[in-house]
Amino acid sequence: MRSFNRSRHMCEWDDFHTREAFVRERLRDLDGEPIPPFWLLSEPGVSGREHRASSDIWMRKRLALAAVEKERLAFDFPAGETGKIRLGYLSNDFHDHATALLLVETLEAHDRSRFEVHAYSYGKDDGREMRRRLACAFDHFHDISSNSDNEAARRINDDGIHILIDLKGFTQNTRTSILALRPAPVQVNYLGYPGTLGAELCDYIISDSFVTPDSAAEDYAETFALLPHCYQPHGRKVLIDPAPDRASAGLPIEGFVFCCFNQAFKLTPGIFDIWCRLLDAVPASVLWLLGSSAAEGNLRNEALKRGIAASRLIFAPDLPQSRHLARLQLADLVLDTAPYGAHTTASDALWAGVPLITWPGETFASRVAGSLLSAIGLPELIVDCEDDYFERALALASNPNSLAGLRSKLAFNRLTTPLFDVEAYTAALEKLYLEMWSRRRAGSPLTTLRLPAARPEATRPAP
Template sequence: HPFHALHLPLSPPLRLDNARLYSSQIGPLPPVPLSYEGNPSRLRIGYVSSDFRTHPTAHLMGGLLPLHDRKRFEVFGYSLRKDEGSPYRKRIMEGCDHFIDLDDLSDEEAARRIAGDGIHILVDLNGYTQHARPGIFARRPAPIQVNYLGFPGTLGAPWMDYIIADPFVLTEEEARYYTEKPVYLPECYQVNDRHPIAETGITRASQGLPEQAFIFCCFNAHRKIEPEVFHLWMEILREVPGSVLWLFREGDRSDAHLLEEAERQGIGRHRLVFSGFMEKSRHLERLRLADLFLDTFTYNGHTTTSDALWAGVPVITCPGESFPSRVAASLLRAVGLPELIADDPSAYRSLAIRLSRERPALSEIRSRLWENRLTHPLFDTGRFARHLEEAFLRLWGLHRAHPEKG
């Protein structure tokens, strides 16, 4: 599956071949008739997602929708799943001018509904992630179709025109193996939101963390933890006596595999600590208990990196060549901390060890991060909205000049 392939160290041509093969089993399909206005006073933007709920996509997107300039844009939200009653769903519904539930419609019915709404630019927030419905996009319900946010790679699909990126996450060399044309935003491609951080007085003891130890953490999904990075983490723990690695709890089997591998590499089980799901504001509060966030390599933390940075926890990353391996570095650049981007795994290891030993240096970085969150582009959602809108207007201008090219 193309989403699973993003987690593997595959070559760009192989990723592209895989995506093309997958898309060829879906479409293209006969297009539905379009009914958009050719010279609109406001562009109609449609966002399609199965994740307008308690999900990283909604965590990132929630603040963007109400900030769109209503003099120039009319915002449609299309949900592929029913309301589960979360505050994230409610916030997204309130941020749209129109919110439509497509869950009960077939792909063709959904495509006809979108086309009937006269959408100019349709944004696919799923790609090939869980509950995606590419069969809607394969019927071409809008003149411009854009891959964004949910799937950091090419869909290999003839019906997807563009992918939103930034010059760091999608290099010119990598873009050669994308069927979508890249639309580059000037800073970071990933929208972010300013979430409240709880102040409940959460303690290390309540999370099973030692009070005096240095706490490394990584709340990325376990599927992102490849052998190379786990081996480095064990080396780091070995070099920093008494330190622990704080991870997300995914279940007995996955957690047990990590504990067994740590033990096999000579690290006691007690030095890995697992914590489960927690409501967002309290999760951000507990993150602040950590000293340093260690990123994964092939597929970085995306929302998890944003969460750590918003909570004020420095993140060390080591970018690769592919889009999903370069996101955390893009986030760090946009928050003014490029010194936390390691050139190679050896530098990543050395940086983590050095910062664990040089507490004043780490404290200075933490203080700078806490200030930069509010002064740098990364968490300035309004600034991001203007950049995205300029991109949409460029795409519409290109379409009007060359409608035959889509």
């Protein structure tokens, strides 16, 4: 099973064609070793319904074990209290991490007259500026890293948290076992995991109508809570330094720069085929990828198999966020992966002013970049099929005036459209929280929560 995951991180694709059959076999074998749901997000051909089945299978034994402790803890939730709603954000990533970078301005923007905001952190304190900033962004920052699941659940319940918001899902070092104990009356799946957590963990999943259209409701155990534009937060306080020169970033002085900074496990042979066709069709172009010591050699070999010189793949080292955003401006066009597309890397690109082409599928993980592009007013960069993906990228790479016009439009839209308007975003998120708690207090059944999009004049440029 470990080799199944390792081969994706290393871009070892010799047996890639056998993976879909292996996945379906594991989903049918309820008594065998289940595949971690996160691994399936990047597997082509896996449907939304199968993602839900995978999550249910993964949690089945864990929920059974938690049921005994849940009964013994016997948490109760007084429904009559009024006053501030107590929000609890549960995560391992309250440090210099992609989730924190996306969410920090929203946390800082919460209305303290209506909400009391708690962090429940079971991750490391890396001692860096983001950790200190996050500690200040909450009214109460609780380090539960040394607590058992039962102790952590008791603490959350003793603090009277009304809405517990999980920011991890099935990502690395998660503790969904805390959610399984049900320490809060309302539990929410938000931001950290692009898919369902299966039955019994969370009441709602915060999303938007592009990422999770109504037709996908049966693919989720949670009830939809839909924000009016894009579910992903991102503010406008992140400053971007001037771009370095191309040579210092390891790029050639001339030539078109196709870029994808998604992690190597998201790459597939099919997507790589298209990228190599683009390199072949655009003379002197290069493909700028995120560096990966495990995958670089294999990717160079895969390029050679497709008739592309290995030197046309440029690998970028890991850099702090500020330096990364500065160099990202050197890219001409970002190419998304499928079926697990760009999420934070997509918002990074758009904030840095670089257009992005995406090809959404039917799953949450495949549709995030499309949601971002819709919210920033660039639907023309969302394509319907493989042929359109190639043709749109080739057209932009071959027509400097069209690309310049698109970049100019993006430069204007990033400060005037809803995508990076953190105040409006946070207000909408809070409306969802208020509705969740109102319905819980009234004893109303779960139902899709949907906020209307703001009128165009309601969006404002940054001061």
